[in-house]
Amino acid sequence: MSPVNLLGIACNWSPYCCYNAAGQAGLELPPSFRLMRVMCIGRINQALILRAFEHGADGVIVLECEDADCRYGPGPEVGHNNVARVRKLLRFLGIGQERLVEKTFLADQKEELVRVLWDFHRRIEALGPNPAKARQERVAS
């Protein structure tokens, strides 16, 4: 099976707490997985997700807080909206909407986070590489 590149975009608060706790507890994470921490999923827009696919990501998982837990207000709702739109774009593009998922976490769900990441890793591994594999910009800006 070909190795896959996965990108996780995690909110600094609940999901990152889980990630940190999983690391401290020595729980094993999928090797395919790279994490990008942002202060809030509300900061993420359609462009940032699309760019991951443009640069060859095989799957992107957006890790966010529950709606009511957002430290800033509308963060997760902005996330749901962007994910829904980019999933549609990915379907049109033939990359496949199943390559982009979002999950919400409470701060104490480290085992759940690890399970979700492995599950996503296995699903993308089964799908194989993103058919639009990296056509890099000459200089990323």
Next chain:
Amino acid sequence: MKQTSERIRRIIEDSSLHLCLECGKCSASCPRLVAGRQYSPRLVAQKLMFHPEDAAYINNAVWECLTCGICEERCPSGVQFCRFILEMREALAEEQGLLGYRAHDGALHSWMRIMTAPELSQNRLEWLTPDLKVAQRGEVAFFTGCSPYFDVFFNNIQVDTLSLARDSIRLLNRLGREPVLLGNERCCGHDLLWTGDRENFETLCRLNYQEFRDHGVKEVITSCPECYLVLSQYLPKAVPESRLKVTLLIDLLAAEAQAGRITFKPLERRATYQDPCRLGRMAGRYEEPRGLMAKVPGLELKEMEFSRQGALCCGNSSFVNCDAFSKRIQVERLRQAQATGADLLVTACPKCLIHTTCAMRDPVKGGSLAMEVRGLVNILADQME
């Protein structure tokens, strides 16, 4: 600038910069300057020729231009400013990367580059409904362009770009034509071309050409001015073996309406018309859209203060730099539209539709800029008999 002076010399020559008389007409008409930005096409031209060491100024100016083409229209000396900008962007992008500030964080350019993957198998025709008659094979195709993608990306501003594709097909069906729609058509590449990404632009041209060829397509009809410009003028340069015939839907409609083969029901409205830069100044179609509107009984056309060759830009082109000055240009344009007393703004480009709609929704303006904006094909398809 590290570029060899040879390349710059060629760009200066190709775009006839050396013919500049320093009259300043270009700067006086440039919408960026009119919107308050200290921006001068004349000065960029002069700097490049005589002070190329001022690279910071030149580079910024090259990325800031809207490529709207008013300056070229005004220039008494035949300086091809848009060509100059296009070639400079290519040169700068090759040397320094794609540094122009891209609106929407470059999301649209991302999907355009994603489409350069040859293995891609898109699902871009999901919007087709059974009432739209299209063919699987045939010599004439309709080029949808990015409408399906815009429709999703811009759904927060409720701009129905897909209606342009639907209504174009309804009009073609009305004329007894069933065009082929290609499921793997790529973006025409307009925005990559105008942001200096020549390599990916040419890949899109080749992939589109192969798609046409593999389906036996000899003629492509499009309603988008940018697709028209690229497919008719730039694709043949990237794919020299191409013998594609490219038809602008409004040309076809104008001819059919002239011959009386399509007529329209009355629409009692007062409208004004936004000339898209790629349709007007770059493709010379000023009378065709106006002639078609005149065929709709009751539809009164009131021209804006700046129209035809002097039409004001919708504020942005190629999604390269939408900033406060773009916004001021849009506000000014919408005020001009309102000043005509019209309650309907008609345009013929999906991007004019997107940009004017976006500007109208500015919450700070409290709805004072709002007016109905529709594509010309929307009006014609609704009124056709």
